[in-house]
Structures are given as C-alpha cells and as structure tokens.
Amino acid sequence: MPPVRLKDGQFAHIRRAAASDAVGLVALMNRCYQERLYYHTSTYDTTPEQLASLIERDLHVVADVDGALAGWAEISPGRAEFMRHTGNLGMGIDRSYRDAGLGRHLLLAVLDLAREASLERVTLYANASNARALALYEKVGFVQEGRLRREIKDSERYDDVVIMGLLF
Numbered sequence: 037m038p039p040v041r042l043k044d045g046q047f048a049h050i051r052r053a054a055a056s057d058a059v060g061l062v063a064l065m066n067r068c069y070q071e072r073l074y075y076h077t078s079t080y081d082t083t084p085e086q087l088a089s090l091i092e093r094d095l096h097v098v099a100d101v102d103g104a105l106a107g108w109a110e111i112s113p114g115r116a117e118f119m120r121h122t123g124n125l126g127m128g129i130d131r132s133y134r135d136a137g138l139g140r141h142l143l144l145a146v147l148d149l150a151r152e153a154s155l156e157r158v159t160l161y162a163n164a165s166n167a168r169a170l171a172l173y174e175k176v177g178f179v180q181e182g183r184l185r186r187e188i189k190d191s192e193r194y195d196d197v198v199i200m201g202l203l204f
C-alpha cells in the first residue's frame with residue numbers, strides 16, 4: 037500500500053502486521069493502556085509471544101511513521117460456531133500521532149481485511165467519555181447499539197461503555 041499523507045504533513049505506511057512487530061506492538065499497547073482512559077485495564081496483559089500468534093491468526097494492521105510504530109488496528113474473528121461471521125475491533129494510536137487522520141486510515145484498512153475475510157459484522161466497545169473514538173467510529177459507519185452503564189470504575193471515576201456495530 038502506498039504511504040498516506042496525514043493532516044500534519046507526515047507520511048504513514050499502513051501495512052499488515054508481522055509476527056516480528058509483536059515486541060514493539062506490546063510496548064505501544066502498554067503506553068496507550070497506561071493512560072487509563074480508553075481501555076478496560078491499565079496494562080496489556082499479553083506477551084509478545086502470545087501476540088505474535090494472534091497476529092498470525094487474526095487481522096492486524098499497523099502504521100509506521102518515521103520508522104516507528106505509531107498505531108494499530110485489529111479485528112479478532114469470532115471463534116464460536118455461530119459467530120464466525122463476526123469480529124471484534126480494537127485499536128490505538130500513540131499519543132504523539134493522534135488527531136492527524138491516522139486512526140481513520142488504520143480503521144479503513146482493517147475493515148478492508150475484514151471484508152476480504154468475508155466477515156459480515158464488526159463489534160466494538162468504547163468508553164462513553166471517549167468522544168474522539170466514538171466520532172471516528174460513527175464517521176466510518178458504526179452505529180451505537182447499546183450502553184453498559186457504569187461498566188468502568190477506576191478509583192472513584194465511572195464511565196459507561198458504548199457497544200457499536202458495523203454490518204457489511
């Protein structure tokens with residue numbers, strides 16, 4: 037895929053992740069999780085070895101900017117017999133590369149892979165306070181399907197979780 041130009045003029049290379057990305061990806065995921073605002077835990081509890089297997093099995097795309105991993109998007113297809121047409125989405129962008137359009141590029145790239153894999157539905161869970169993520173997901177066609185009230189509690193801060201879905 038040719039490089040894409042971001043809103044700030046930088047170029048990003050979006051590509052399918054390789055098992056060799058696992059170490060860098062675990063570090064990137066941990067940086068995002070440690071912000072405590074966007075995910076369900078403050079650490080990404082998967083080893084690079086486990087992530088390397090997931091990369092081989094699932095649909096993972098990453099973005100390189102200036103030779104560094106700047107973001108990822110992944111869709112894990114359903115394993116249950118009656119859910120193999122579905123996938124669960126997760127993604128994140130390194131703090132210093134946000135709001136430049138990279139999330140949209142990664143999201144569209146991983147959704148293309150999901151279509152190629154004949155998935156028919158993608159589900160995601162986002163914290164209700166995460167206005168930027170909700171806006172991005174709606175812009176590419178996701179629809180809010182439900183809300184888990186006070187599903188998140190970090191110290192005394194509560195958040196709802198919004199369930200979103202996209203049908204192909």
Ligand SMILES: CC(C)(COP(=O)(O)OP(=O)(O)OC[C@H]1O[C@@H](n2cnc3c(N)ncnc32)[C@H](O)[C@@H]1OP(=O)(O)O)[C@@H](O)C(=O)NCCC(=O)NCCS
Nearest residue numbers: 074127128129134135136137138139140162167168169171
């Ligand atoms: C959420 C995230 C993946 C989005 O990626 P990004 O590269 O920052 O986002 P983009 O620049 O591609 O798109 C964001 C869009 O939301 C809009 N937006 C930003 N903040 C917004 C807000 N507070 N309210 C409404 N819209 C907002 C932007 O204008 C942009 O739309 P546009 O391209 O039409 O102008 C990224 O910011 C991120 O990783 N955040 C922290 C971790 C996280 O939230 N992960 C997702 C967990 S569900």
